[in-house]
Amino acid sequence: MSIQRQAHDGLAELAVPPLPRHLVRQGRRDWTLIMLLVPALGFLAVFFAYPMADILMRSFDGDQGFTLEHYGRFFERTIYVRVLLITFEISGSVTVLTLIIAYPLAFVLATVSRRTAAILMAMVLIPFFTSILVRTYAWIVILGPEGLFNQVLGGLGFDPVQLLYNRPSVLIGMTYTLLPYMVLTLYSVMRGIDAQLVRAAYSLGASDWNVFRRILLPHTMPGIIGGSLLVFILAVGYYITPRLMGGDRDQMMATIIEYQVDLLLNWNFASALAAILLTITLVGFGLYAWLVGLRTLFESRT
């Protein structure tokens, strides 16, 4: 199945097959059904869409009305542009790292027996459902100045090393917290691959490498693209892990937004930063919907 095809299937699957006509009092029922959306959409309009619009308005709000000064400030000062680049750099690295670690794991999960898969899947889901704060803290306990790693080093007679507050520690923490998304996305795609294809390829004399390159890789491409976009989008907005595990040079968009609000009370500039972050995310979301389809975003995966 091509990616495009999946995108088209996206929401069609959500619709239930039409009922026999005599059972449905079509018009009235449909109206009632549409009305059921009103509470949720009304709620989101007031508490979500309006605040988002408010952020946009504030980002253009200066002392004398409309202004572009906040955006100007962002793009003029190298420090802020650098934060944006660091954000992309970290998110991109994390995406690649999760893909490398998740691919073989998802493959094994998809090929072992159902019972084994259930046990292994629990090892993916338990961390997935544990709070990100807790999972980041676990890494601080391991890598911290008086952490477990350094205790082991000390026990062996070495001097402690600084493992936290640098780029590798941010990458470890973020890869760790985002890995389950990649594993689950790849797994759901791999489970759907027709094993006959693999068998047929082998029976025709294909090598392992060719089976991977010509069958597995193209068939898992929707998962690779979907998982990568998802991890990238989520990584771009990360706050907790870079804040706790990163140094000054590893701070991302989200951490400087918080800094502008909390310490500098610079709400309008923070809004401009948030608007930039929001735009990046929405572009990613649009790409996802277009390439992979929304239905697959969080569909049944276990």
Place this chain on the structure above:
Amino acid sequence: MTDFVRHIPLSWRRGAKLLPLYLAAAFGLLFLIGPLLVIVPVSFSPAQYLTFPPTGFSLQWYERFFSRPEWMDSVWVSIQVATLSMILTSVLGLLASLSLVRGRFRGKTLVYAVILSPMIVPVIVTALGTFFFFSRLGLVGTVLAIAIGHTIVALPIVVIIVSATLQGFDERVEQAAISLGASPVTAFRRVTLPMIAPGIVSGALFAFLTSFDELIIPLFLGGPETQTLAVRIWNSVLLEIEPTIAAVSSFLIAVALLVLILAGLLGRARGHSQPAAGATETGGN
């Protein structure tokens, strides 16, 4: 495709060729579960600082967690917020799912995208927007404000789980009740609702867990009197590393585990595996 492996020819399954693959998968699994396996034993440490492996067994950090009023106050705030948010999310989510699954109208994709979008929008942006909103209303620092913030974040999860359940439900059963003379509301209440209840409850559980764990919304919308457990942990982690946090962390792991087990049991009750387990915690970054 659990039969996948059986279709892989022997030459491929046999021996050392697959070893690197299994080693890579084992590394991935160890990476995922290892840090949690470290934090739990640390929380039972008898020492005054972090040690691994633990030198003995002690409940001192749990004792401290459960006896200190500031920790227990924040647990209580978190329970209030999560409960309120769970109720709100479940009601809004159920109604929206009914409409999305059964309704036939234009722009359904768009509506679906709008409802899912809070999962994708960085929580820091949602938190900032709702912070402006509630500060204008003078509601920053209230349980209600935090609960509403969490409802935004948790709504997609509930919609995904409940609509997956609704899709698995044969609507003709409800139609049969109507054709036998039940009103649509009665048919829904007496026939459909009991049958989709496991999906609704597991949606509610994940909504509760999401709210209970989420940090950034209460960081912006909370006040001194409404510090949730996540915010309390956050402040402690920023200040110092002490094993009490390991105990609190283990407590949160236990809560997550409980929710997973309950949802798994509910999934079994529904007769198929848990849908949309991947739904939760998005953007909880």
